[in-house]
Amino acid sequence: MTDHLLEVRDLSVQFHTAQGIVRAVNGISWHLDRGETLAILGESGSGKSVSASAIMNLIDMPPGEITSGEILFEGRDLLKASDEERRRLNGKRISMIFQDPLGHLNPVYPVGWQIAETAMAHGRGKAEAYDRALALMERVGIPDARASMGKYPHQFSGGQRQRLMIAMALALKPDILIADEPTTALDVTVQAEVLSLLEELQEETGMGLLLITHDLGVVAEAADRAVVMEGGLVVETGTPRELYHNATHPYTRKLLAAAPGKGAMREPEDGPEAILEVRDLKKDYGGFEALKGVSFDMHAGETLAVVGESGSGKSTIARLVLRLEEASSGTARWKGEDLLTKSPRQMGKLRRQLQMVFQDPTQSLNPHMSVFQIISEAWVIHPDILPKARWPERVAELLDQVGLSPEHAKRYPHQFSGGQRQRIAIARALALEPDLIICDEAVSALDVSIQAQVIDLLGKLRDELGIAFLFIAHDLPVVRDFADRVLVMQRGEIVEQGSVRQIFEQPCAPYTQRLLAAGLDSDPDVQADRRAARLALAGN
Incomplete structure (x- = not known):
């Protein structure tokens, strides 16, 4: 018998695959009271x-196999229970x-x-x-x-x-x-x-x-x-x-x-004239106002973060600027030219300067295309950029630039981890040498160490190539480490904007204060203070 509600003892789980045996769990032990x-x-x-799935009897066997261990629930081994008992x-x-x-x-x-x-x-x-x-x-x-x-x-x-x-x-x-x-x-x-x-x-x-x-x-x-x-x-x-x-x-x-949110905050510099000027941008979906007159500027080499909850309108901004959807009214001037009045042919040419990296690279990368085909597709669409003879050399350079090997060009998306697939998506965006990359929740689904690597990569590209980033995110610690300025959005409106330091250290809008109090910190003591602040704001 055991005093614990649940106890896992020496549990090992392996999977039989075409590439051989994968040992997913190797003799782990822990308990829950x-x-x-x-x-x-x-x-x-x-x-x-995998270990949680073993508790619930959710591992497909085959190809899975529990090779050792006990899972004791109130002292009884679940691995010996019948299917009916489970x-x-x-x-x-x-x-x-x-x-x-x-x-x-x-x-x-x-x-x-x-x-x-x-x-x-x-x-x-x-x-x-x-x-x-x-x-x-x-x-x-x-x-x-x-x-x-x-x-x-x-x-x-x-x-x-x-x-x-x-x-x-x-x-x-x-x-x-x-x-x-x-x-x-x-x-x-x-x-x-x-x-x-x-x-x-x-x-x-x-x-x-x-x-x-x-x-x-x-x-x-x-x-x-x-x-x-x-x-x-x-x-x-x-x-x-x-x-x-x-x-x-x-x-x-x-x-x-x-863990993000611990680095030095960037201070925005007085840069050149704005390369993107958005004024009174609105989007109406049959009576629902997704954007209610948004205005902001972006400068070359700047990272502007757009934060807010789902439904705040931050992704709508990206879709309207790139003309993936049509705005109801307003202007979006790119280097002086209003993107919203351009014909599809004119936008096709301008999109060379405006690229996007999406949240889920598994869905945004064609599974039937090799990495070489995915990256070089940009030159198929814009053949004047690079002679075909130079494509292999340039693909190798781009892969090296994002921390991958030139040999990876022959592989397909499913052969890479999530972080590696996101690097491929970034290499694809870089193929056209853009001046602005829009990142729509581009790191939110990644593990913490992979997320840190991708953010370091984007920061390096910004500093070396002068690329501007419109960084749409709900992960506030990442924004704190990466951005120069922040727009805070709620229900289709900008409620506050300013430098990273201003937003994170002296937020004015109650909504911004609630967002920051709701954010999670890896330091338990800091998190205890945030919980207290959250409860205090709720009381008000």
Whole structure:
């Protein structure tokens, strides 16, 4: 028997692939107690999600195989339980929420039915299950919960969908809730709300919370203890304060060193005349004003960050400037010429100077094209830039410039990590030697050390080539390290703008103050102060 609610002992998991055996988890051990929040911290490929999947019996076998270990729930080894026993436990005693709620909610059923189904699958009557679903939706803060019962997943925001997933996971009051990267794609304020909600629910129910994350700020905000994983191994364990102040393993220290928001802030310089002048830019979608008259300037070699929550209009600015959508009114002058009045042919020529790097390189890179074809496609479209004989040499130069090998030109996107794919996307943008690159959440989905590498790369390109960056982001620590100036947007309007130092140290707008208070810091002591500030602002 064990005194722990959940204990993993010497667990090893491997996968049989065409390239051979991949050992994803190598003899790990840790425990979770009732009422405790344990964070499993590590980057992609560390084995943290695989170990959680083993707890829930979600590993496909084959190709997966659990080669050793025990998973003890209240002293009983789950690996020896029958499929029927595991079905009785999953959802009722042990539940799980995932990073992408839209991918785990059924798009063709109302959300109320989906939450109630969890209870009905474990023997509850229909009326009781629906009453429980309604109560849970109200508890997790879904507006007008009764009417929302009949809505579908696509009719909710990302934060609301994550709340619905939490409601579904809690339908049967589980003893353990496993949260796999539950806040990674969420705005800072929504992230803070979701973590606060999980903490409140944990206090009410006494459940153990297993929090899987790569975000040191999440650990500082929510965890009682943390297990650090690298390469399928547990390399260090301790409280957030112990790990932050006294980390002993090189990997933990590397993660801490890569955490954004700790570097010196850049001071904007008095540069040349503006290369981009946006005035009174508006966008109306059939009565909904996405942009309500936005005005700003950008200078050569400058990084202007645009921050705000989902729906604030920051990505709409990028689409309108690049003419991916048409503005309702306003002007966007690029080197004196209004982009919004140009013909498609004229815009085609100007786009050589205006390039974009998207959030998800997996979707923005053609999987059927080699890296050489992806990068050289720019010269196919603009054949006057570079003679075809020079393409191989220039592709090799661009790959070297973004920290990849010239040999990578023969490979395809699926053969690279997420960080490497984003470097390929940057190389593609550089192929046309642009004066402005728009980065739309270009680093938000990357692991902390990969994120730091990409930001260092963009900073090097800015300094060496004089490229200006319009940097759209919700990750405030990254903005603090990389930007010269910041625009803060809310509901289609700029509520505040200024230098990085001004925005981060002397914010004037209440909305900016709330954004900064909601941001997460890797230092548990700083995070405790932010939590206090957040509670004080909420009280006002």
